[in-house]
Amino acid sequence: MASTTRTLARALRTTRPSSLLTSTARPARFLIPTQTVGQQHQYQRRSYASSPDDKEKFDGNPSGLIFGATALVLGAVGYATYTQKPEWFGQAAKVKGPFVPRYEDYQKVYDAIAKELSEKDDYDDGSYGPVLLRLAWHASGTYDKETNTGGSNGATMRFAPEGDHGANAGLKTARDFLEPIKEKFPWISYSDLWILSGVCAIQEMQGPKIPFRAGRSDRDLSFCTPDGRLPDASKDHTHIRAIFGRMGFNDQEMVALSGAHALGRCHTDRSGYDGPWTFSPTTLTNDYFKLLLEEKWAWKKWNGPKQFEDVKTKSLMMLPTDLVLIKDKSFRSHVDRYAKDNDVFFKEFSDAVLRLFELGVPFVQPEDQRWTFKSSFD
Ligand code: HEM
Numbered sequence: 001m002a003s004t005t006r007t008l009a010r011a012l013r014t015t016r017p018s019s020l021l022t023s024t025a026r027p028a029r030f031l032i033p034t035q036t037v038g039q040q041h042q043y044q045r046r047s048y049a050s051s052p053d054d055k056e057k058f059d060g061n062p063s064g065l066i067f068g069a070t071a072l073v074l075g076a077v078g079y080a081t082y083t084q085k086p087e088w089f090g091q092a093a094k095v096k097g098p099f100v101p102r103y104e105d106y107q108k109v110y111d112a113i114a115k116e117l118s119e120k121d122d123y124d125d126g127s128y129g130p131v132l133l134r135l136a137w138h139a140s141g142t143y144d145k146e147t148n149t150g151g152s153n154g155a156t157m158r159f160a161p162e163g164d165h166g167a168n169a170g171l172k173t174a175r176d177f178l179e180p181i182k183e184k185f186p187w188i189s190y191s192d193l194w195i196l197s198g199v200c201a202i203q204e205m206q207g208p209k210i211p212f213r214a215g216r217s218d219r220d221l222s223f224c225t226p227d228g229r230l231p232d233a234s235k236d237h238t239h240i241r242a243i244f245g246r247m248g249f250n251d252q253e254m255v256a257l258s259g260a261h262a263l264g265r266c267h268t269d270r271s272g273y274d275g276p277w278t279f280s281p282t283t284l285t286n287d288y289f290k291l292l293l294e295e296k297w298a299w300k301k302w303n304g305p306k307q308f309e310d311v312k313t314k315s316l317m318m319l320p321t322d323l324v325l326i327k328d329k330s331f332r333s334h335v336d337r338y339a340k341d342n343d344v345f346f347k348e349f350s351d352a353v354l355r356l357f358e359l360g361v362p363f364v365q366p367e368d369q370r371w372t373f374k375s376s377f378d
Contacts, residue, residue, distance in 0.1 A: 106212070109188055124281075133202060133260060133263060152357055156225065158218075178194065189216050196212060196214075203373065213361075215363045237328045256352040288322075291310070297311070298311050
């Protein structure tokens with residue numbers, strides 16, 4: 001390398017600069033003040049000139065150019081060496097390549113969602129949390145274990161066929177809420193973002209921790225699932241088992257997952273149903289199960305789809321599929337367990353939601369290396 005530099009410098013020294021650049025053609029940056037050139041010329045002569053022809057060789061006053069060019073070459077060689085072999089300069093080699101987000105990066109996204117959730121409190125019962133959870137669940141709940149289609153990989157609800165399915169009415173609100181977060185963290189896929197927002201919603205609404213794995217990728221509209229994969233609230237136990245069985249869930253998990261209806265409410269302009277299930281729709285508790293067992297439920301008399309209301313206050317609601325959980329013996333046994341013990345509900349809810357959110361995703365991140373995010377109040 002040093003010899004290359006020397007050869008280049010020698011070549012520049014022995015070439016008549018006037019034949020390389022005319023004074024008029026020379027760029028301004030080469031027009032160095034005369035005194036400086038003179039000084040450098042002296043230096044050049046003292047150091048390198050050895051024959052009487054030297055004057056002839058340097059005619060055209062080239063020493064400034066030679067000095068500058070040599071410095072440039074040395075600089076370029078030095079920079080190239082530094083970037084290629086930083087360890088020669090006592091620096092650790094820098095790892096190059098595409099940005100690979102890590103736990104800390106996903107925690108930043110979690111924090112940003114949590115911040116938006118606490119700041120935008122003028123929606124519904126004071127939180128976008130329930131509708132974010134519903135988005136994550138509807139993205140995942142399309143999974144079919146037989147064909148390994150649907151599930152949270154893909155975020156195909158972005159496209160009209162799936163976004164327009166009746167069951168997904170109102171979820172644009174949740175997708176729009178997340179758009180500024182996506183803009184701030186463009187490296188995250190929509191499918192990971194939606195699921196992370198579901199995790200964040202549960203945790204920020206005082207629910208249990210939901211361990212998370214990243215790695216979902218967005219897919220095009222050809223991966224949209226057919227309509228009818230999500231549950232119909234007007235149906236019975238056979239339907240519930242068919243829908244959740246297709247995803248691979250057992251009775252206990254079906255009941256645990258239904259506990260999410262402690263959160264949020266029904267909207268007449270979305271599902272047609274109306275009202276909240278509990279008195280604290282922005283805090284996750286086992287109240288849904290307690291109320292199912294403790295309150296008297298009667299058909300609501302109104303000009304809308306068939307739903308139940310609590311006889312005492314007429315301010316709470318239950319869907320026909322909710323009431324099935326206390327009529328079916330096997331489902332009922334889990335409602336009893338969860339109504340009695342909030343910790344048991346939290347544990348089994350967390351396990352079931354984790355499984356729901358991972359349906360159909362070909363993860364690289366191993367199962368024993370899931371991440372648990374800090375909540376805003378930790
Ligand atoms: C038999 C199963 C289920 C049925 C029939 C069902 C049906 C419904 C309906 C009709 C709504 C009202 C939508 C609206 O008008 O805005 C709703 C809301 C909701 N569902 Fe479910 N759901 C089921 C299971 C689940 C599961 C498994 C989860 C989550 C793990 C969940 C989470 C929610 C949440 C959080 C809301 C409130 C959304 C909001 O406040 O905007 N649901 N569900």
